[in-house]
Amino acid sequence: MRIPLSRIAHTRSGDKGDTANIGVIAWLPRYYPILLREVTPVRVKAFFGEMVKGGVDRFELPNLCALNLLLHHALGGGGTVSLRTDAQGKTLGAALLAMEIDVDERELTD
Amino acid sequence: MIRIANGQGFWGDWLEAPVRLVDGGPIDYLTLDYLAEVTMSILQKQRQADPELGYARDFPPLIGRIAKKLRERNIKVVANAGGVNPVACARAVLKAAAGLKVAVVLGDDILGCIDEFLGKGYEMRNIDTGEPISTIRDRILSANAYIGAFPLAEALATGADVVISGRCADAALVLAPMIDRFGWGPEDYDKLAAGIVAGHIIECGAQCSGGNCQVDWRNIPDLANIGYPIVEADPDGSFIVTKHPGSGGRIDSHGLKEQLLYEIGDPRQYMTPDCVADFTSLHLEDASPDRVRGSGVRGGPRPAMLKASISYHAGWKASGTLVYSWPDALEKARVADRITRQRLGQLGLHFDEIYTEYFGVNACHGPAARPRPEHADPPEVQVRISVRGADKRAVDRFTREMIPLVLTGPPGGTGYGEGRPEVRQIVAYWPALIPRDEIATRVEVIE
Numbered sequence: 001m002r003i004p005l006s007r008i009a010h011t012r013s014g015d016k017g018d019t020a021n022i023g024v025i026a027w028l029p030r031y032y033p034i035l036l037r038e039v040t041p042v043r044v045k046a047f048f049g050e051m052v053k054g055g056v057d058r059f060e061l062p063n064l065c066a067l068n069l070l071l072h073h074a075l076g077g078g079g080t081v082s083l084r085t086d087a088q089g090k091t092l093g094a095a096l097l098a099m100e101i102d103v104d105e106r107e108l109t110d
Numbered sequence: 111m112i113r114i115a116n117g118q119g120f121w122g123d124w125l126e127a128p129v130r131l132v133d134g135g136p137i138d139y140l141t142l143d144y145l146a147e148v149t150m151s152i153l154q155k156q157r158q159a160d161p162e163l164g165y166a167r168d169f170p171p172l173i174g175r176i177a178k179k180l181r182e183r184n185i186k187v188v189a190n191a192g193g194v195n196p197v198a199c200a201r202a203v204l205k206a207a208a209g210l211k212v213a214v215v216l217g218d219d220i221l222g223c224i225d226e227f228l229g230k231g232y233e234m235r236n237i238d239t240g241e242p243i244s245t246i247r248d249r250i251l252s253a254n255a256y257i258g259a260f261p262l263a264e265a266l267a268t269g270a271d272v273v274i275s276g277r278c279a280d281a282a283l284v285l286a287p288m289i290d291r292f293g294w295g296p297e298d299y300d301k302l303a304a305g306i307v308a309g310h311i312i313e314c315g316a317q318c319s320g321g322n323c324q325v326d327w328r329n330i331p332d333l334a335n336i337g338y339p340i341v342e343a344d345p346d347g348s349f350i351v352t353k354h355p356g357s358g359g360r361i362d363s364h365g366l367k368e369q370l371l372y373e374i375g376d377p378r379q380y381m382t383p384d385c386v387a388d389f390t391s392l393h394l395e396d397a398s399p400d401r402v403r404g405s406g407v408r409g410g411p412r413p414a415m416l417k418a419s420i421s422y423h424a425g426w427k428a429s430g431t432l433v434y435s436w437p438d439a440l441e442k443a444r445v446a447d448r449i450t451r452q453r454l455g456q457l458g459l460h461f462d463e464i465y466t467e468y469f470g471v472n473a474c475h476g477p478a479a480r481p482r483p484e485h486a487d488p489p490e491v492q493v494r495i496s497v498r499g500a501d502k503r504a505v506d507r508f509t510r511e512m513i514p515l516v517l518t519g520p521p522g523g524t525g526y527g528e529g530r531p532e533v534r535q536i537v538a539y540w541p542a543l544i545p546r547d548e549i550a551t552r553v554e555v556i557e
Contacts, residue, residue, distance in 0.1 A: 010324040010325055010364070010368065011324065011368075012322070012323075012324070012368035012369070012371055012372050014372050014373040015373065016373055016375065017238045017539065017541065018238060019238070021371070021372075021373055021374060021375070023367070023368060023370070023371020023372065023374075024371075025364070025367045025368065025371065027364075047478055048476070048477065048478045049476075049477035049478065050477055051476040051477050051478060059375075059376055059377050059378070060390075061371070061377050061389060061390050062390065063390050063391065063392055063393065063394075064367045064370065064371075064389075064390075064392070064394065066367055066370075066371055068371050068374060068375075068376075068377055070375060076463075076465065077463075078539075079147065079148065079538065079539050080148055080424075080536050080537055080538055080539070081424055081498070081536055081538050083427065083429065083463060083465035083496035083497070083498055084465065084467070084473075084476075085467055085469075085473045085474065085494065086473070086474050090322075091474040091475060092475070092478075093324075094324075094474075094475075095474070095475040095478045095479070096478075098478075098480055
């Protein structure tokens with residue numbers, strides 16, 4: 001079944017220059033493998049479309065059941081150069097919660 | 111065990127927070143982080159206009175407000191309020207609170223050393239883009255190395271009540287008291303890394319105690335009286351993150367995870383001037399309500415290079431907004447944008463970028479904003495058009511193009527009450543690396 005990422009994770013996002021970072025945290029430890037499988041750099045880049053001009057890197061934090069995503073050249077120049085309202089990517093984590101992922105129902109209930 | 115609080119996550123944070131930390135229960139150290147990446151350039155300009163300025167001007171009156179309690183309860187303050195003029199900041203503190211002992215940490219300001227460094231062959235390439243600094247040499251406004259916790263600890267060791275630095279690593283403000291009190295050395299990698307992790311958790315103030323937190327946000331208690339965070343640090347490197355009893359907000363491991371991941375890169379190699387911290391080694395545990403224990407942090411040796419924060423002039427920008435109401439608000443807003451661009455083109459003006467957002471539609475999430483059927487014809491839409499470029503006159507001319515649309519564009523335009531948009535200088539940020547050996551810090555006690 002397809003569900004929004006918000007069912008299994010919460011996020012916080014911010015900036016380092018023109019790179020946005022999104023921390024994605026599984027609500028429960030058993031959801032972490034779903035994050036690893038579904039929240040891939042390719043899908044995240046596709047989700048944000050033309051907003052992310054560079055690549056997407058992903059780092060794993062198994063101790064926190066969390067991922068750190070770096071979206072390069074994603075903030076219109078970043079910091080004070082950017083013309084965007086959300087020049088620091090504060091809301092990009094919330095945006096990602098709408099990304100649809102594929103799960104087996106048993107993965108959510110087991 | 112020592113209690114280290116953070117009462118300011120950035121310059122402009124809640125003014126009451128540090129006062130409540132001092133009044134609301136036991137703390138030993140009050141840290142305050144005032145410096146964002148481009149703050150230094152603003153302060154540099156202020157200092158150029160007046161040699162007695164160039165520091166966080168909120169800081170001296172704050173110390174005046176809490177000085178009596180600092181003295182009574184032997185609370186030490188560690189703050190990077192010095193900006194580009196820590197000595198002037200210290201003098202202002204002494205004026206606001208006579209009798210305190212104030213120590214300053216100097217040596218981060220490298221604005222006067224750029225040519226010397228270039229002469230030595232340091233290219234100071236932009237960490238993000240790889241460009242050499244020579245491309246912006248004549249536009250540099252400020253340059254500071256991020257200094258670490260050891261010079262701050264040295265300042266605490268003088269017995270100062272208030273320690274003031276310029277540019278330092280944010281988490282170093284929190285690590286410094288641990289070094290001073292626990293006698294940690296530069297090779298206590300794991301302990302230093304633990305202090306850095308604790309510092310990273312509290313350096314953004316209430317963003318770890320319930321602010322900006324997605325976790326069941328509706329039920330976070332009493333955000334109006336949110337408690338700012340306190341680290342209870344132990345000599346073995348383990349720590350508890352908590353807040354004063356009776357204060358608002360919430361501290362739990364889910365919320366702390368959000369802050370741990372905030373604005374980091376590779377979590378295995380969180381670089382600081384004092385050590386490299388491995389965030390994936392941290393063990394977090396909910397100990398009791400509003401108390402989370404952190405332990406197990408591992409770290410590695412400090413890097414040979416220090417990060418420098420350089421700011422430079424990068425042109426001009428302006429943003430203007432108009433509001434269009436139902437019916438067809440979005441369509442009208444789009445037409446207003448098209449007309450504006452056409453008129454700017456006809457004037458022969460050139461910009462590096464013209465960028466348009468529609469509030470209520472896509473301003474935050476851009477192309478990732480998902481259209482919702484109930485928003486197909488929204489009650490109103492605000493259009494925000496922004497330009498940037500090297501030519502200040504072109505940007506200024508743009509600021510005169512928005513309001514005329516009310517009488518010359520699609521029907522129902524309003525929301526121009528704040529008048530013509532302001533032309534603002536773009537002060538951009540240039541992160542670079544310089545060899546640690548080039549930065550000599552020193553501590554001075556100001557009487």
